[in-house]
Amino acid sequence: MADLNGFLEALASNSPTPGGGSVAALAGALGAALASMVANLTIGKKKYVDVEDDMKAALQKTEALRLELAQLIEEDAAAFGKVMKAMKLPKETDEEKAARKAAMQASLIDAATVPLAVMEKCVDVIRLSKGVAEKGNKNAVSDAGVAALMGRAGAHAARLNVLINLGWIDASEHRGFVEKAGAALGVMATEADRGADEVFQIVLAKVT
Amino acid sequence: MADLNGFLEALASNSPTPGGGSVAALAGALGAALASMVANLTIGKKKYVDVEDDMKAALQKTEALRLELAQLIEEDAAAFGKVMKAMKLPKETDEEKAARKAAMQASLIDAATVPLAVMEKCVDVIRLSKGVAEKGNKNAVSDAGVAALMGRAGAHAARLNVLINLGWIDASEHRGFVEKAGAALGVMATEADRGADEVFQIVLAKVT
Numbered sequence: 125m126a127d128l129n130g131f132l133e134a135l136a137s138n139s140p141t142p143g144g145g146s147v148a149a150l151a152g153a154l155g156a157a158l159a160s161m162v163a164n165l166t167i168g169k170k171k172y173v174d175v176e177d178d179m180k181a182a183l184q185k186t187e188a189l190r191l192e193l194a195q196l197i198e199e200d201a202a203a204f205g206k207v208m209k210a211m212k213l214p215k216e217t218d219e220e221k222a223a224r225k226a227a228m229q230a231s232l233i234d235a236a237t238v239p240l241a242v243m244e245k246c247v248d249v250i251r252l253s254k255g256v257a258e259k260g261n262k263n264a265v266s267d268a269g270v271a272a273l274m275g276r277a278g279a280h281a282a283r284l285n286v287l288i289n290l291g292w293i294d295a296s297e298h299r300g301f302v303e304k305a306g307a308a309l310g311v312m313a314t315e316a317d318r319g320a321d322e323v324f325q326i327v328l329a330k331v332t
Numbered sequence: 333m334a335d336l337n338g339f340l341e342a343l344a345s346n347s348p349t350p351g352g353g354s355v356a357a358l359a360g361a362l363g364a365a366l367a368s369m370v371a372n373l374t375i376g377k378k379k380y381v382d383v384e385d386d387m388k389a390a391l392q393k394t395e396a397l398r399l400e401l402a403q404l405i406e407e408d409a410a411a412f413g414k415v416m417k418a419m420k421l422p423k424e425t426d427e428e429k430a431a432r433k434a435a436m437q438a439s440l441i442d443a444a445t446v447p448l449a450v451m452e453k454c455v456d457v458i459r460l461s462k463g464v465a466e467k468g469n470k471n472a473v474s475d476a477g478v479a480a481l482m483g484r485a486g487a488h489a490a491r492l493n494v495l496i497n498l499g500w501i502d503a504s505e506h507r508g509f510v511e512k513a514g515a516a517l518g519v520m521a522t523e524a525d526r527g528a529d530e531v532f533q534i535v536l537a538k539v540t
Contacts, residue, residue: 128339128405132362135369136366138375144479147366150362160343160344161344161351164344164345194340264351265496266496269489271352273485274359277485280532281478281481284477284481284536284539287474327492331492331499
């Protein structure tokens with residue numbers, strides 16, 4: 125799997141992108157893909173004909189999430205690139221300083237908005253993992269568990285990336301955004317932990 | 333990042349490999365790569381000259397782990413492939429049945445041994461993440477946090493993959509392996525959780 129090695133090498137290098145924000149989105153995409161796999165390994169099996177419609181409905185959602193999260197891997201790197209570009213703007217005159225500050229703040233808000241979206245979608249991945257863990261092909265139940273684990277790791281990884289960007293945003297100028305983002309992080313972190321714990325217990329009961 | 337999309341598509345498909353076992357190893361490799369990135373973003377910076385030797389030592393270990401875990405992505409799929417192959421052996425005569433059972437058991441032990449190694453290396457990733465979170469470039473501290481989160485997810489994902497294979501191993505014939513594996517899982521799960529929580533608190537304190 126030489127393709128993965130290319131990404132892993134780029135990640136390990138001293139270039140700041142791709143970085144943890146992209147990995148958060150990738151973790152979510154891996155979780156969504158595994159939830160899709162469990163649904164795909166259930167659909168068409170006689171033993172699971174009763175849950176066929178549920179699995180088809182789940183698959184539509186997990187595949188949409190997989191594609192959205194894969195897109196967010198690149199969007200995170202692009203948003204971070206804009207912050208780096210704004211940082212390099214000239215800051216000699218007062219006008220330049222003001223323009224640089226405005227560009228920095230706008231790019232930081234974008235850079236926080238991407239992982240907020242990643243976190244939301246990771247919570248969705250966990251919720252869908254629960255359905256495939258409960259009703260999907262039992263031989264693939266560990267994959268449903270790994271899907272939830274990746275969703276949870278992606279959610280918390282995204283949270284750290286929102287927080288590090290929020291720390292640079294001028295809260296006096298952007299109070300509304302900072303407060304709303306902070307509140308959303310708390311709610312989603314709780315939801316991710318609770319949901320992933322539920323799935324993990326379902327899976328443990330089936331594999332042991 | 334078309335290369336990642338290829339892997340994500342293969343994962344989502346109705347082929348059982350790559351599956352959750354490969355994702356466990358990939359999660360660990362992503363964590364190792366991010367720990368490498370933090371070390372690389374610290375080495376050579378005047379502000380961090382006092383920790384340069386620590387970062388160089390950490391980097392050697394995180395890069396070795398990244399390569400080993402990347403290798404384990406493929407080894408997991410290969411080990412699972414052997415289980416599938418053994419399952420398809422003929423089972424008409426008593427001799428065939430006995431040969432099939434022996435081949436199944438041997439392949440299941442291999443299939444459990446790979447994620448045991450993945451889990452051990454994920455615990456190492458978490459330990460190394462702590463060092464780069466504490467002493468590495470503060471601007472990349474969220475990446476150190478994501479490294480630990482990926483190590484933790486990889487460890488628990490590997491654990492589920494060990495358990496699902498252990499469930500098929502004849503404990504009366506392979507009691508030593510089953511008991512030793514079960515005990516190792518418990519120790520490593522505790523270590524992974526405690527270590528990752530420590531790193532997460534270090535990172536949270538620095539980003540908020």
